[in-house]
Amino acid sequence: MIARYLVIVGLLLLAACGKKGPLVPPESFAPAPVSALSVEQKEDAFYVSWPAPSKDEAGRPLKELAGFRVFRRPVLPPDQDCEECPTAYTVVKTVDLEYPQDVRFYNNRYVFADRNLTDGVTYQYKVVSFRRDGSESAASNRARRAKVTAPPAPHLSAAAGPTSVVLQWEPPSGTVGKPVGAYVYRCRGEAVSTLVLLTPTPVVERQYEDLRLERGVTYVYTVREVVDIDGMPVESAVSNEVRGMLAEPE
Structure with missing residues (x-):
């Protein structure tokens, strides 16, 4: 009788395990x-x-x-x-x-x-x-x-035209490292949430023409110089901010 009872219990346990499936470790x-x-x-x-x-x-x-x-x-x-x-x-x-x-x-x-x-x-x-x-x-x-000493900020200026805004910048004297180029950033007015990097790779020339503009919108620009120090790219302090918008056609 006891043996029969143990067999039934065993079959019930096996059936229950079959329904639950394999255990998943936490x-x-x-x-x-x-x-x-x-x-x-x-x-x-x-x-x-x-x-x-x-x-x-x-x-x-x-x-x-x-x-x-x-x-x-x-x-x-x-x-x-x-x-x-x-x-x-x-x-x-x-x-x-x-x-x-x-x-x-x-x-x-x-x-x-x-x-x-x-x-x-x-x-x-x-x-x-x-x-x-x-x-x-x-x-x-x-x-x-x-961690290295980062280059100081470049000086940025902007000139507006009827179809674009042209940016130009100059690095400060005494910048350490090998110059690589510069990253250009832009946002719409004072909305920091609209900040975008316009140049996926550093711009080698010290100017950039922004053609992707909407008429009537004021844009704020900054740049960061990129230098190579011991084989690693390092971005400078951010430049002064400049504002630009499309000039009204004459």
């Missing part, structure tokens, strides 16, 4: 690691940027992404450096996607400006994402950069 719902973390120097700040993961660890569409933690550590001499030491990294920014504050979302990447840096020091970054339930991703790829 960690498989965690976000997949952030990829393509990068760092650039603009003026005296490092701009750390990364795309959001779209999948969880099991490859399913990621749900309930809540934010990121940005970690930074100084890179020490080889005989002292310790990537895995528990005190190596410091959290320099926790990003809450509901209240991102000074972290911007631009060109499908989150961008954090890290300004608490010392010239001559190399810094390394990593990012961890987390869901609303607190589950965390593994760490992203590492990105490192040496």
Whole structure:
């Protein structure tokens, strides 16, 4: 009788397991690691940027992404450096996607400006994402950069015509590094949210003609010089602002 009872219980357990399917480990719902973390120097700040993961660890569409933690550590001499030491990294920014504050979302990447840096020091970054339930991703790829003294701001001027605005700029004297060109930025009036980079690659000539304009709209322009310092591009301080709009035809 007891043997028969045990067989029935066993069959019931097998049937129940068949209905539920295989168990899914909780960690498989965690976000997949952030990829393509990068760092650039603009003026005296490092701009750390990364795309959001779209999948969880099991490859399913990621749900309930809540934010990121940005970690930074100084890179020490080889005989002292310790990537895995528990005190190596410091959290320099926790990003809450509901209240991102000074972290911007631009060109499908989150961008954090890290300004608490010392010239001559190399810094390394990593990012961890987390869901609303607190589950965390593994760490992203590492990105490192040496902090250098950035070039000072160039001087910018503008001349308006009936079909375009022509910008010209001059770098300040004593600029360090090898000149690469300049990036040109524009926004519509005072609306900072409309800021766009007009030149995907640095402009080698020290002038730029903007032909993509609407009549009656005032535009605000700035430029940043780009120099090569020890093989790394560095952007200068931002230039003065100039305003331009299409001149009325005579």
